[in-house]
Amino acid sequence: MPKNTQQLAFWYRTNRRQPCAKKPKVYIQASLHADELPGMLVAHHLRSLLEAADALGDVPGEVVLVPVANPIGLAQRVDHRPMGRFDLDTAENFNRHYPDFVGALFDHLRTAFTHDAASNVAMVRQALRDQLQRWTPTTELHSLRHTLLTWPMTPIMCWTCTATAKPLCTCTPKKHAGAR
Numbered sequence: 001m002p003k004n005t006q007q008l009a010f011w012y013r014t015n016r017r018q019p020c021a022k023k024p025k026v027y028i029q030a031s032l033h034a035d036e037l038p039g040m041l042v043a044h045h046l047r048s049l050l051e052a053a054d055a056l057g058d059v060p061g062e063v064v065l066v067p068v069a070n071p072i073g074l075a076q077r078v079d080h081r082p083m084g085r086f087d088l089d090t091a092e093n094f095n096r097h098y099p100d101f102v103g104a105l106f107d108h109l110r111t112a113f114t115h116d117a118a119s120n121v122a123m124v125r126q127a128l129r130d131q132l133q134r135w136t137p138t139t140e141l142h143s144l145r146h147t148l149l150t151w152p153m154t155p156i157m158c159w160t161c162t163a164t165a166k167p168l169c170t171c172t173p174k175k176h177a178g179a180r
Helices: 037-055 102-111 115-135 140-149
Strands: 027-030 062-066 155-159 170-173
Touching: 027 037, 037 062, 102 115
Parallel strands: 027 062, 027 155
Antiparallel strands: 155 170
């Protein structure tokens, strides 16, 4: 049985007191490669800023902050050095080989699309949620991937960089009204 990696990660969520179904949502994660510490440090400092803004009611939507998106990798050490880029059991890169659900969904969805873009997006997201529900993780690594994939948030930001490389922030390209 895989460990419950959701309990191992460090999470912060704004607006927990009130539902935000119609409000903007954003998901931010750092350190999917757990040896990439600068993103984790930025997220650590962002958390206190989010907590202060949230306490004042200044967060208009919901923010899910995951400073350590890979607690498995964070726990890995070899010869007293943090590893965190590859699963030590399988040698898989933590940032690669996520399940490809497109093939499984394509035949089912291709005849169901309409000219209503919002309806199509909702249909694809629901089909992906259904596929994720049917997926039973069999390893700790699969459990981590399942946990990260099941957050119902867009846009998504992933902060990644090593201590010796330039920082990189990737996010979904859609521009949202009011985003700064």
